[in-house]
Amino acid sequence: MQGSAYGASLAGGTFDFLSFVKQPQTILRCLSWLFSIVVFATITSEGYVNKAKEQDGKCMFNENDQACNYGVGIGVLAFLACVVFFILDGYFPQISNAKERKYIVTADLVFSGAWTFLWFVCFCFLANQWSKTHSTAVMADAAQAVVVFSFFSIVTWALLTFFAFRRYRLGVSDFDQEYRDPTNDHAGPYPAGPHVSSGPTGYQQSPFSHNQETPGEYQPPAY
Template identity: 75%
Template sequence: MQSSAYGASLAGGAFDLGSFVKQPQTILRCLSWLFSIVVFATITAEGYTNPSTEAETKCMFNGNDSACSYGVGIGVLAFLACVVFLILDAYFPQISNAKERKFIVMGDLVFSAAWTFLWFVCFCLLANQWSKTEKSSVADAARAVVAFSFFSIISWALLSYFAYGRYRQGVSEFEQEYRDPANDHNTPYPPAQFAGGPTGYQQSPYPNRQDQPGEYQPPSY
């Protein structure tokens, strides 16, 4: 049952760096990793400005510190998740247990779908706050954060799509490999040695007779 579900039958193969780098999931994770760096690094470095009339720094998105904190938090978690899933993708062919593979695929699917939604919220929040900002000296940085938040939605949505495809493939392989012998009429069974049960005792062709010594009796056939 666990021989080929989620590709476990391929486990134990040598790691191929060339094939790994060319995988769509690897490319998308690297892009998502890069986008998250742009978002949280830009907000951390240039996201807080100090207007001439105020001594305290404010978030460049309409002075809403919550918007900047949200963008930094989502970006940092996305950065860490990309690193973790890249390591799991590289180690994935070495996992021989189908259940462990299933948990990794489901975790990838759930996390990717959740971060697609959270990046959408981040993009809407930052775009809305930026539209309300009257004047800013870091307009280019703010636009870059909004733009890469939108790019992150696309990359994580594609990661969700590929994770769902891998999950469906694993379920299909699992159903094809496992068959309940009680319901599988195609499974050959050895013929019963005593199909009809005991049919009676068959006597030996040589009757057990107590003949006199020295007298020869031919067998009856």
């Protein structure tokens, strides 16, 4: 069953949009995509406070610009990653190569796990800085929304990690035990060539004898 690894044997057919939308991974990616927009858009639009005597705005999280930069960076990268994995999820059922499927599933697992951890760090960092913020010019609703949706992002990306890990486990046993790449399979013997024979055919014996006659004694001519 060469095509069974990671569901490669089921590849083909038409794209079913309704089935794709109803998948748990698709719903979680939509939520993760929306949460990332809320985080980085809120920080970008309302996350910096301009004081009367200063031209440059300060981050609303305890005037720590690193907190705002971290939240924007994680949110933008999460937004782009969701778009990429949206496309891969839609194209995944059409892929018949088991190795390509394994690369996609592995990338999904690694990235989702990494972003679960990074969102956890973001939540803890922003919550800590917000607890130290005492400025009255800060919009509390915006800061609290960023912290809350950072926490929601932890949940959605953790669930995406779980589904990616489950899909990886379902395919890895079939891939390791049953999938064989014909170009890399050196276990079988090499086939014989089309023109191999046991020996030369149609060969005739050389007209020259291998046994040369020894010359006789020299006879001088008679005068």
